[in-house]
Amino acid sequence: MAVNQEVYTLETAQSETVKSTDRILDFDLSAELNHGVVVSNLAYAVAVEMGLDEEFCYQMAIAGMLHDIGKLKLTGYINGQERDPLLIEELKYVRMHSSLGYEELKDQGYSDIVLQSILYHHENYDGSGYPSNLSENSIPLGARILRVCDVYAALSSDRPYRKAFDVSTVIELMIDEIKNFDMEVFLAFQRVVHNNE
Numbered sequence: 001m002a003v004n005q006e007v008y009t010l011e012t013a014q015s016e017t018v019k020s021t022d023r024i025l026d027f028d029l030s031a032e033l034n035h036g037v038v039v040s041n042l043a044y045a046v047a048v049e050m051g052l053d054e055e056f057c058y059q060m061a062i063a064g065m066l067h068d069i070g071k072l073k074l075t076g077y078i079n080g081q082e083r084d085p086l087l088i089e090e091l092k093y094v095r096m097h098s099s100l101g102y103e104e105l106k107d108q109g110y111s112d113i114v115l116q117s118i119l120y121h122h123e124n125y126d127g128s129g130y131p132s133n134l135s136e137n138s139i140p141l142g143a144r145i146l147r148v149c150d151v152y153a154a155l156s157s158d159r160p161y162r163k164a165f166d167v168s169t170v171i172e173l174m175i176d177e178i179k180n181f182d183m184e185v186f187l188a189f190q191r192v193v194h195n196n197e
Contacts, residue, residue: 035153040064042149049188060142063117067146070101098122099131117142121150124180144182148189
């Protein structure tokens with residue numbers, strides 16, 4: 001698929017962050033809140049589309065809003081540092097955000113659905129994700145839903161290093177990396193997205 005004269009995959013689209021002159025850990029609270037709202041609404045809609053009970057759907061809305069809250073903790077790692085630390089070091093910190101979010105919320109009365117969804121929302125269906133390299137049905141259903149919704153929300157939004165992709169391009173990029181997603185969740189997600197167009 002050609003986009004701006006280049007062939008893109010989900011991995012290359014995401015890896016442009018590292019090539020960017022912008023820091024990985026620059027934190028834009030407004031953008032993060034907007035991202036959380038998009039993921040929350042989409043996760044709720046996907047859960048409804050899958051026929052899950054109302055309480056589970058509600059818990060998915062909460063998890064979607066809070067899924068990246070661990071990134072707030074990461075801002076402490078860069079306060080006071082030089083302007084040009086090693087990007088690979090920052091990437092290690094970025095991968096901590098799901099665990100940090102879980103740790104921050106675990107004693108605050110959130111349900112196991114919310115907590116497990118946040119902790120594992122970067123696990124890939126084929127076992128290549130993080131933090132625990134879980135695969136298939138060992139990944140909690142809520143995390144599998146968030147995984148799809150999070151990727152969609154990220155690719156369909158403007159970033160400092162690239163403009164938002166249109167919906168059809170986002171879907172194509174996600175299909176190229178279908179190994180990352182639970183197919184049942186992905187099909188429900190596609191129905192939601194296409195019904196909202």
